[in-house]
Amino acid sequence: MTTSVMIAFLPFGATTMSVRVRFAPSPTGHVHIGNIRAAIFNWLFARHHGGRFLLRIEDTDRERSTPEAVQTVIDALEWLRLDWDEPPVYQSAQRDRHLAAAEELLRKQLAYREDKGQEGRGECIVFRMPKRDISFNDAVKGLLRKNAEDLKDFVIVRSDGTPVFHLANVVDDIAMGITHIIRGDDHVENTFRHIALFEALEAPAPRYAHLPMIVNAQGKPYSKRDGAAYVGEFREKGYWPEALLNYLALLGWSPGGDREKMSREEMISLFSLDRVKSSPAQMDLRKLTHLNSLYVAEMPLETFIRHMREYTRRHEWAQKADPTLFERVAGLLQTRTPVFSQTEAWEHFFRDDITYDEKAVRKTLGQPGMRRVLETARACLTESDFSVAGLEAAVRRAAAASNLEPGRLNQPLRVAVTGSATGAGIFETMAVLGREKTLTRLQKAATLCAE
């Protein structure tokens, strides 16, 4: 018999009780991807069980915990639509409660005052770890056990009178009625202490689930230097929240089988802690981007337009862009936009001057006789209407007139008109660009051509 039976745990089955989980970030000015992933799992778990998802701001570090930093957390959650069910609890406001708990432990001889000498000035309050083994059944890692001799007493109130993380955390969880704690792997070792605290405070311990870390290619914790690491960065780079949510949910969890792309409703109904892996997962930006492009491609055009307006706002060319033209370009480029921030293919539609890709120019316009070929094309296009079909016919005529196979003229035209060798269909592009711009650019491009 292990001692774990002596510790009161909340009932095992989530169905017979109302689930209350929490996301408890310390506001630092940014929300790390690993943290938000913990929030996602908590949220999915709560929604799956019809429970409550709560928010607790661990703002005990007064230096860093500015209102702006708190807002960053709120923004991240709102952006991903991880809604919480009760007003946020601010840990800094719970101090009396924390200290009262410490006093109670002191009274019960479960904690003691001590002057540790070191940097401390005066006495701090130390929690007395029970002299026996502690074990608990982690929902993802299984039975975890720690021997008594590996568990040391620890400080719960500093000599300056401020409560330490462990105390605050447990006291708040009790006050908030938390039933399941779903958090990062790095907290596993703390759990033994926390369980002892729950017991000492005569509260049933919640069920624990420790999520594997998100790591980089070197197996180290994923950080800013490995690419985007904060929620805000993903947003800036133009990832769609549904795609990021989907991708992050798949990091360490899988519904089984081949399911990958899922709506949030599907994830909610499929989610379960026992399908969470216990090995670390490596972040793969390429897969995220691929998933994102799928989401972008399938969203309603109006939604795409709305977001592209937002993402292009900082570009000068977009500020004065004709709304109708903007919409037509969006229609042309939606399926080739992996992330909202990728606007290279947009720019030339809205500018008078275009920049030519040197390599593309050399390869196409640099061909002998190209100046005459373009002049012929320009003549044919001048006579054409600017519908897609009309343009295609005109280009075919121009190709024939220059003794070129059908299609051989397309790339030179593309480079002449857009400056680039890649892009949407050339007929569609010219149609959207319109007669005036197309013809002007063709004329201009002649100067870049070989004789």
Next chain:
RNA sequence: GCGCCCAUCGUCUAUCGGUCAGGACAUCAGGUUUUCAUCCUGGUAAGCGGGGUUCGACUCCCCGUGGGCGCGCCA
């Protein structure tokens, strides 16, 4: 150093003792397309090593090896 945890294609994963070890990203080769991308078809690619248990092990156990986490008056 001590304690704990982890280990399937390059990456994310499926598999709950019996599978030609499946899917996705990436990659390669074809095809479609007016370019690129998309899309379609196909290919390369995995059970860390060694012992057990079992008729049978990726799956269970043990020992290695490798990696991670923890060991604060940080959170």
